Amino acid sequence: MPVARYFISFALLLAVIYAAFLFGGKGLTPKLGLDLQGGTTVTLRALTSKGNAPSAQDLNVARQIIQNRVNGLGVTSAEVTTEGDRNIVISIPGAGSEEAKQLGQTALLELRPVVQAVGKSAPGQSAANPKGTTATDKVVTVNQGAATPEEAATIATTLDCSATNLAPPPPAKQYMAACGADGTTYVLGPVIIKGTSIKDASSSFDTQGGQGWQVSLDFNNAGSAIWSKYTAENIGKNVAFVLDQKILSAPTINSAIPGTTSITGSFTKKSAGDLANSLKFGALPLNFTQSEAQTISATLGLASLEAGLIAGAIGLALVILYCLLYYRLLGIVTILSLALSAAVIYPILVLLGRGIGLTLSLSGIAGFIVAIGITADSFVVYFERIKDEVMDGRSTKSAVPRAWVRARRTILSADAVSFLAAAILYFLTVGEVKGFAFTLGLSTVLDLIVVFLFTHPLVSWLSRFRWFASPTFSGLGRNVRHSRTHEAESRAKKAAKAKRAASKNAVGKNDVEPPDEDPDDDSVTPTLSDGKSDTTVGASAKERAAARRAALSAKES
Numbered sequence: 001m002p003v004a005r006y007f008i009s010f011a012l013l014l015a016v017i018y019a020a021f022l023f024g025g026k027g028l029t030p031k032l033g034l035d036l037q038g039g040t041t042v043t044l045r046a047l048t049s050k051g052n053a054p055s056a057q058d059l060n061v062a063r064q065i066i067q068n069r070v071n072g073l074g075v076t077s078a079e080v081t082t083e084g085d086r087n088i089v090i091s092i093p094g095a096g097s098e099e100a101k102q103l104g105q106t107a108l109l110e111l112r113p114v115v116q117a118v119g120k121s122a123p124g125q126s127a128a129n130p131k132g133t134t135a136t137d138k139v140v141t142v143n144q145g146a147a148t149p150e151e152a153a154t155i156a157t158t159l160d161c162s163a164t165n166l167a168p169p170p171p172a173k174q175y176m177a178a179c180g181a182d183g184t185t186y187v188l189g190p191v192i193i194k195g196t197s198i199k200d201a202s203s204s205f206d207t208q209g210g211q212g213w214q215v216s217l218d219f220n221n222a223g224s225a226i227w228s229k230y231t232a233e234n235i236g237k238n239v240a241f242v243l244d245q246k247i248l249s250a251p252t253i254n255s256a257i258p259g260t261t262s263i264t265g266s267f268t269k270k271s272a273g274d275l276a277n278s279l280k281f282g283a284l285p286l287n288f289t290q291s292e293a294q295t296i297s298a299t300l301g302l303a304s305l306e307a308g309l310i311a312g313a314i315g316l317a318l319v320i321l322y323c324l325l326y327y328r329l330l331g332i333v334t335i336l337s338l339a340l341s342a343a344v345i346y347p348i349l350v351l352l353g354r355g356i357g358l359t360l361s362l363s364g365i366a367g368f369i370v371a372i373g374i375t376a377d378s379f380v381v382y383f384e385r386i387k388d389e390v391m392d393g394r395s396t397k398s399a400v401p402r403a404w405v406r407a408r409r410t411i412l413s414a415d416a417v418s419f420l421a422a423a424i425l426y427f428l429t430v431g432e433v434k435g436f437a438f439t440l441g442l443s444t445v446l447d448l449i450v451v452f453l454f455t456h457p458l459v460s461w462l463s464r465f466r467w468f469a470s471p472t473f474s475g476l477g478r479n480v481r482h483s484r485t486h487e488a489e490s491r492a493k494k495a496a497k498a499k500r501a502a503s504k505n506a507v508g509k510n511d512v513e514p515p516d517e518d519p520d521d522d523s524v525t526p527t528l529s530d531g532k533s534d535t536t537v538g539a540s541a542k543e544r545a546a547a548r549r550a551a552l553s554a555k556e557s
Contacts (some may be wrong), residue, residue, distance in 0.1 A: 003460050004463045005459045006115040006452075006453050006454070006457035007454075007457055007458070008452075009412060009453055010091055010449075010454050012208075013432075013449070013453070014343070014344065017344065017347050017348065017351070017486040018347055020347075021347035024351065024354060026354050026486070027350070028350060030091070030348065030349040030353050030358075030359075030360045031357070031359040031360065032093065032360055032361075033090055033093050033352035033360060033361030033362070033435070034078070034092070034358060034359075034361070035304070035305075035361055035362050035363070035411045036305055036360065036361060036362065037093060038092055038093075038295065038297045039092050039093040040091070040092050040294065040295060041089060041090070041091045041092075041294045041295075042089075042090050042092075042294075043083070043087055043088070043089050043090075044063070044088040044089075044090065044216035044288035044289070045086055045087055045089070045288060045289045046058075046059060046086040046087070046286040046287070046288055047168075047286070047287045047288065047289060050302055053085040053086045054085075054086055054286050056085070057084070057286045058286055058450055059082055059086065059088070059286070060139055061285050062088060062284045062285055062286050062288075062317050063080055063081070063082050063088050063306070065281050065282055065283075065443070066088065066284070066285055067080045068081050069256045069277055069278060069281050070090075075482070078090070078091060078092050078093065078312060079091040084185050084538040088288070091446060093359050095423050100108065100158060104159075106172075106197070107243065107244065107275075107278035107279060107282070107283050107284065108169055108195060108243070108244055108245075108283040108284075109194070109195030109198070109241065109242070109243050109279055109283070110169075110172070110191045110192075110194055110195065111191065111192045111194075111227075111239055111240070111241060111242070111243045112176070112188035112190065112191055112192060112239070112240050112242055113188065113189040113190075113234070113237065113238070113239055113240070114187075114188060114189075114237070114238035114239065114240050114250050115149050115152070115175065115186075115187040115188060115189050116149070116153065116186070116187045117151050117185070117186055117187075118153055118156040118177075118185045118186065118187060119156070119183065119185045120186040133460050143155075143170065143171055144159070144169075144173045144176045144178060144245055144406075145169075145171060145174040145175070145176050146168020146170075146174060146176065146177070147174060147175070147287075149175050149189075149342060150174060150268030151175070151189055152175040152176055152177045152187040152188070153177070153187050155177040155189055156177035156178075156186065158184035159178075159179060159184070159185050161180075161183050161185065161425040162228065162410065168287060169244075171201050171247055172191035172194065173190050173191075174190065175187060175188065175189060176242075176245075177191065177246055178240065178242055178246065178247050179246060179247060180247045180250065181247070181248075181265070181266070186240060186247060186250065187238050188242065188247075192226065192227070192230050192239070193219065193223050193226055193230075193256065195229055195279060195281070195282070195283055196283075197220055197222060197223025197226075198217050198218070198219060198220075198223070198279055198280070199218045199219060199220045199223075199377050200217075200218040200280060201215060201216065201217055201275075201276040201277075201280045202215070202216050202218075202280075203215055203216070203220070203267075203269070203272035203273045203275070204216055204272075205269075206262075206264065211262075212264070212266075212267065213267040213268060213269055213271075213272040214264045214265075214267065214272065215262065215263040215267070215272050215275050215276045215279070216260060216261075216262045216276075217260065217261050217262065217263065217279070218258070218259065218260050219259045219261075221259075223259070224258065224260075226261025227257060227258075227259065227261065228256060228257065228258050228259065231253050231255070231256045231257040232256035234253055235253050235254065235255060235256070236252065236253065236254075236255055237252070238250050238251065238253070239251065239253060240254050241263050243275070248263055248265055249263055249264060251264070263275075296344035299463055301547040304362055305365065307360060308362060308365055308366065309365075309534070311369070311554045312365070312368075312369040312372070315372065315373075316338075316372055316471075319334075319338075319372065319373075319376050320334070320335055320338075320372045323335065323376070323379070327383055329462070330379075330383050330459070333379070333455060333458055333459060333462075333519050334376065334379045334455075335487060336454075336458070337375070337379065337450050337451070337454055337455045337458075338372070338375060338376070340450055340454055341375060341443075341446055341447065341450050344446055344449070344450070345368070345442070345443065345446060346440070358438070359435075360435075360439075361430070361432060361435045362437040363432040363433065363435040363436040363439075364436060364439040365439075366439075367422075367435070367436040367437070367438070367440040368438055368439050370440060370441055371440055371443030371444065371447065372440070374414075374415070374418055374443065374444060374447060375443070375447045375450070375451075377414065378411045378414070378447055378451050378455075379408050379451070380386075380455070381405065381407050381411055381414070382404065382411070382451070382455070382459070383405040385403035385404070385406045385407040385410075386399050386400055386403040386459075388403065388406075389402050395469065396463050396468060396469040397463045397464065397469075400459055400460055400463040401460065402443065404456055404460075411448070411451060412448070414552065415447060415448055418440070418441075418444045419441050419445065421440075422437045422438075422440040422441035422444060423437070423441060424437075425437035425440075426438055427440065455456065514531040
C-alpha cells in the first residue's frame with residue numbers, strides 16, 4: 001500500500017472525528033468525574049414496618065441493585081456505598097440530584113385490575129392516552145391496602161395524591177387505593193402479575209401508534225401465560241400499571257396480549273429509559289426515604305489531579321528527551337505521533353461523554369499516563385528493528401520495510417496483551433478501576449491506529465531521502481559506521497578468497513601446487529596435481545636449499 005494512502009486514511013479518520021466533535025453540539029469539553037468536578041450526594045434511609053434496622057443482607061442486595069441501575073444508565077464514576085446499618089449513599093458527578101433520586105426508587109411494579117374510579121374522572125382512557133407520574137417532595141405514611149373494595153374506596157376518598165407515600169406496599173392479595181397522574185384515585189384489585197415476572201425491559205419510540213416514548217416489558221414464561229390468559233378473559237376492562245404505589249397508566253384491554261406488553265404515558269426519552277432500567281434490574285427489597293441532595297466539592301480531586309498531571313508531564317518530558325538524544329530525527333517522529341494520539345483521544349472522550357455518559361476521573365487519567373509508556377514502547381520496538389537491519393549491512397531504505405515486518409508482529413502481540421488485561425479489568429471490576437481499564441484499553445487501540453497509519457508511513461517516507469541515512473539525522477550513527485566497517489571487512493574477505501581460488505587454478509595448470517611450508521624446510525615434498533609425491537622435484541629443492549646454506553656460511557666466514 002503506497003505511503004500516501006496511509007496518510008489519506010488517517011486524515012479522513014481525523015476529519016470524521018473532528019466533524020462530529022465540532023458540530024455535534026453539547027459542549028467541547030469532556031465530562032469530569034466526581035473527584036474532578038464534584039457532584040451531588042443523596043442519602044437513602046431504609047424503612048421497615050417495625051421501625052428497626054433492616055438486615056445486612058437486604059441492605060447489600062439493595063446496594064447491588066442500585067449499582068446495577070447506575071451501570072445500566074451509563075452513569076460512570078458514580079459511587080454507591082452503604083453507611084451504617086440502614087443508609088445507602090449515592091454520589092453522582094455534576095448536578096445529578098434527579099438521577100440520584102431516580103436510582104433510589106423502589107421500582108416495585110404491579111399489574112392490578114381497576115375495580116372503580118373514585119374522584120373527578122373515570123379511568124376510561126385507552127392505552128393511547130395514559131399519563132406519567134410526577135415527583136413530589138411531600139411525604140406521608142398511609143397504608144393503601146384493604147381487605148375489601150369498600151374499605152379501599154374509603155381510603156381512596158381521603159388519599160392525598162400530591163404526597164409521596166413511604167408506607168410499605170400492601171400484600172399482593174389485598175385490594176388497594178392508588179392515585180393516577182391526573183389526581184384521580186382508583187380502587188384496584190389483587191395483583192395479576194408482579195414485576196418479578198419481568199425478564200427484560202426497554203424503552204422505544206412508538207412511530208406507528210403515535211404514543212410517543214413507551215416502555216416495553218417482556219415477561220418470563222409463567223408471566224406470559226398469566227398475562228395472555230387474563231387479557232383474553234377481560235377484554236374491555238381496565239388494568240393499572242402500578243409503580244411504587246402510584247399508577248403509571250390504566251389503559252383498556254382491547255384484545256388478548258401475548259408475553260410482551262408496553263406501558264405508555266407522558267414519558268420523555270430519559271424518563272422512559274430510566275423506568276426501563278429500574279424495571280430491568282428488579283425492585284429494591286426495602287423502602288427508602290431520601291434526603292435532600294447535597295453538593296460535594298472537588299477540592300481534593302483537583303489537588304490530586306495537579307499532582308498527577310505534574311507526574312505525567314515529567315514522565316512525558318523524560319520520554320521525549322530520551323527519544324531526541326538516542327533517535328534524533330526518529331525522536332521527532334515519536335513526538336509527532338504522541339501529539340497526534342492526544343489529538344485523537346480528546347475529541348473521542350468528548351464524544352463518548354455525549355453518547356454514553358463517559359466521565360473522566362483521576363483513575364482514567366492514570367490510564368492515559370500508563371498508555372504513554374505503551375505507545376512509546378511501540379516506537380522503540382520499530383526503531384530498534386531498523387537498527388538491527390542496518391547493522392546487518394542493509395541500506396536505510398531497504399532496512400525500513402524489513403524492520404516493519406518484524407516489528408509489526410511484536411507490536412500487535414504487546415498491544416493485544418495490554419488490551420486483554422484492560423478488558424478483564426473492565427468487566428470484572430467496578431468504580432474507579434473500571435475507569436482506569438476503559439482509558440487504558442482505548443489508548444491501546446489508538447496506539448495501533450497511530451503506529452499503523454502515521455508512524456510507519458512517515459518513517460517509510462523519510463527513508464527515501466539520502467540525508468535520512470546520515471548518522472547526524474537518523475540517530476543510527478554508530479550502527480551505520482559499524483555496518484560500513486562490517487561491509488568493508490566482508491568485501492576484503494571475499495577478495496582474499498577469490499585470490500586464493502585463482503592461485504589454485506594457476507597452480508593446477510602447471511600440475512604442481514606450491515608448498516604451504518617454509519621453502520627452506522628440506523622436509524617439504526612437493527606433490528603433483530594428482531596427489532602423488534614427486535621425489536625428483538623434492539630432491540632438486542633439497543639441493544637448492546643446501547646451496548643457499550653453503551653460500552651464507554661462506555659469506556659469514
